Amino acid sequence: MVLKVKDLGKSFGKTSIFKQVSFDVDKGEIVCIKGKSGEGKTTLLRCINDLEKADAGSIEINGLIMCKEENGHIKYAAKDEMLSIRQEIGLVFQSYNLFPHMTVKENLMEAPLFLKKMPKNQIEQSAMELLNQLELDGKENSYPYQLSGGQKQRVAIARACMLNPSILCFDEPTSALDESTRMQISKIIRQLSAQGIAIIIVTHDNAFVDEIAQRVITLSKGSISEKLI
């Protein structure tokens, strides 16, 4: 298992968003988390990516413990540990959040350069390979504003993949796409899964779930139910 979520709970102030949420995700698996708008799907994804602190339960990513329960209190990993955990999981935001002042290539290279993952020329080479895989050849020197929605999304995917994550999360990946870019994105997601990356997709798009999911988790009224397909 690359992701183990156990008894996770999250509230904002006094409002409980979800409780006792548990699920596992295996290497290379494509899991969809669906549910109506406002059910807490984005919040769940943000907890798994440490953008939101959970207040109960545990999250384990590739054997590394992000948070766990210790005598009734949730305890998060220390800063250094968290930095390693973070590189195991990537997130493609609903609004992509590309860096607008950087070219596509600079967007991809920023984090690996900062984290000194590899020598610069190797980072550049893997950026170019990823752009090629995601059908973004020739766009390396474009700025985000010069790209279409689908292209921006693929840049965001490539940027996350630069850190070789074991898990890649998507928040509503089809919300801004037309039919042909939808086909393209499902093809890419399958490719990434075939490379062994676990995929977690949060969406309320049932057609997309039917098309891509290997497993579906439904979030409803603060708890989850699972069905295998």
Next chain:
Amino acid sequence: MMEMKVLNMLVPMTLSGLVTTLGVFIITLVVSVPLSIVVAKLRMSKNLFVSNITAAYIYVMRGTPLLLQLMFIFFGYHYVPVIGYAFGRYQAIFVAFILNYTAYFAEIFRGGINSIDVGQYEASKVLGLSKSHTFMKIVLPQVMKTVMPSVGNEVITLVKDTSLVYILGVTEILKAAKAVSNTYATFSPYIYIGLVYLLITAVLTKVLNKVENKFNYYR
């Protein structure tokens, strides 16, 4: 003939006055802009003590005339012992201008920093960038683009504000004009000096436009 005499006196005085005008202008700008980014961060600090102190400083600097601040810093130590230090004329000028302009720039930068989408911080965080790297490489370059027009306005105002140093008996270009005007009982030196200000502003406007355009490579 008369006008020749006026110019004979005005030109050398203007040239030496220009050293003061441009000196105050450049030093204020070079120190205040970076300093104001730090002050903006302090103003936005979660520590209430720090943010309140900074807010009070900004309030005082923006809420009183620069002329008064100049006088206070130069003459004030006689009356306000807490200052505890007698500034030289030029020291007082630089301290007053830098404190004053830093406050204005800090508010501009605070607005700029606030305008950056949280998504930029979140993307940086999930990519493992540190907070300082995120600020310097992701946030600040975007802030620079948004604040440039407002900073430009302040820069033009600063040129004209340099004339306030006359209050401490320092000669800059406007005071030079006044001396010549008094000597020859004529108004024309003021017109010439007005043109000098316009010239400086014209050059600055060009430079500021260039800088703004430099940020236009993205949207």
